Amino acid sequence: MDEKKRERLEKAGWQVVSVKELLDLTDEETVYVELKVELSSALRRRRKQLRWSQEMLASRLHSSQSRVAKIESADPTVSLDLLIKALIATGVSGTDIARSLGALEAEI
Amino acid sequence: MDEKKRERLEKAGWQVVSVKELLDLTDEETVYVELKVELSSALRRRRKQLRWSQEMLASRLHSSQSRVAKIESADPTVSLDLLIKALIATGVSGTDIARSLGALEAEI
DNA sequence: TGCAAATATGTCAGCAATGACATACTCTGA
DNA sequence: TCAGAGTATGTCATTGCTGACATATTTGCA
Numbered sequence: 290m291d292e293k294k295r296e297r298l299e300k301a302g303w304q305v306v307s308v309k310e311l312l313d314l315t316d317e318e319t320v321y322v323e324l325k326v327e328l329s330s331a332l333r334r335r336r337k338q339l340r341w342s343q344e345m346l347a348s349r350l351h352s353s354q355s356r357v358a359k360i361e362s363a364d365p366t367v368s369l370d371l372l373i374k375a376l377i378a379t380g381v382s383g384t385d386i387a388r389s390l391g392a393l394e395a396e397i
Numbered sequence: 398m399d400e401k402k403r404e405r406l407e408k409a410g411w412q413v414v415s416v417k418e419l420l421d422l423t424d425e426e427t428v429y430v431e432l433k434v435e436l437s438s439a440l441r442r443r444r445k446q447l448r449w450s451q452e453m454l455a456s457r458l459h460s461s462q463s464r465v466a467k468i469e470s471a472d473p474t475v476s477l478d479l480l481i482k483a484l485i486a487t488g489v490s491g492t493d494i495a496r497s498l499g500a501l502e503a504e505i
Numbered sequence: 506t507g508c509a510a511a512t513a514t515g516t517c518a519g520c521a522a523t524g525a526c527a528t529a530c531t532c533t534g535a
Numbered sequence: 536t537c538a539g540a541g542t543a544t545g546t547c548a549t550t551g552c553t554g555a556c557a558t559a560t561t562t563g564c565a
Contacts, residue, residue, distance in 0.1 A: 317485045324481065342541060353524055358543055366522060368552095369478045373432065377425045450511060461554055466513050474552065476522095 322363075328372050329363040335379045336361075349378045430471075436480050437471040443487045444469075457486045 336346050343357040350357065352371075360367050360375050444454055451465040458465065460479075468475050468483050 317482075320485050320490070321482060343543095344541080347524095351524085353526080354542075355526080355544075356524065358541095362543080364544095368476060368522060369481055370476045370552095371522080373477055374425070374429060377428050382428070451513095452511080455554095459554085461556080462512075463514075463556080464554065466511095470513080472514095476552065478522095479552080 321369075325363045325367075325369060325372060328369070328376065329361050332372065332376050332379065333361045335376065335381060339379060341379070346375065346378060350375055429477075433471045433475075433477060433480060436477070436484065437469050440480065440484050440487065441469045443484065443489060447487060449487070454483065454486065458483055 336343070342354075343361070344354045347354045347357045352375075356367070356371075357375070360372055444451070450462075451469070452462045455462045455465045460483075464475070464479075465483070468480055
């Protein structure tokens with residue numbers, strides 16, 4: 290994994306000069322993952338609040354129950370994109386999403 | 398486009414019963430698009446604040462200048478995923494992203 | 506003006522995310 | 536304790552996003 294990162298860096302024209310550089314990258318990935326985790330639990334709360342089954346949400350999303358389960362568990366194969374579309378499908382507004390994101394503190 | 402939506406609905410097991418149902422979908426798409434537009438302009442502001450060129454951001458993102466241009470113009474082929482990764486690459490925190498999203502008012 | 510840096514636009518092969526399905530597991534009420 | 540509803544997990548063909556490249560256009564400064 291670290292080796293793969295290094296490869297990508299070099300391919301992108303970066304000189305890999307220090308461990309710190311790699312740590313920064315890790316920080317960015319951390320923020321990304323935490324964002325997903327935060328939003329996915331927000332989604333589950335929201336869905337339960339509405340007393341919807343995963344299947345109900347799935348049909349509103351034009352997706353499937355199994356994918357909703359993956360969204361809510363922050364599965365690596367699920368994009369932020371789909372996650373946010375799912376939140377929107379539960380009727381949350383931009384400000385609601387913002388509030389969820391607000392639970393994350395500055396990390397960088 | 399509307400025909401395509403109808404197709405997807407029916408494929409997903411929805412009975413297309415009313416125009417309202419289609420309008421609801423449109424609302425959701427609207428929120429999604431506005432989210433992208435808001436975040437992409439936040440990204441541009443942030444990049445200029447740092448006095449980075451698109452190329453600079455691209456290398457930090459491990460992407461290309463042309464894709465950064467597309468991200469900042471909220472191009473349809475660019476996902477929220479990449480958009481948010483770009484914001485993170487400029488060093489914004491979760492709360493910063495939340496603040497950007499806060500500019501959107503409740504829509505639904 | 507004219508040149509160089511920055512940005513925009515179009516295209517495409519490759520790969521990652523997707524919906525769908527099958528099936529296993531976990532609850533909850535009777 | 537069992538049945539049925541809800542949820543989790545694995546897999547796969549298709550679709551859509553991706554980085555990269557080429558090239559056009561814009562910007563800013565001497």
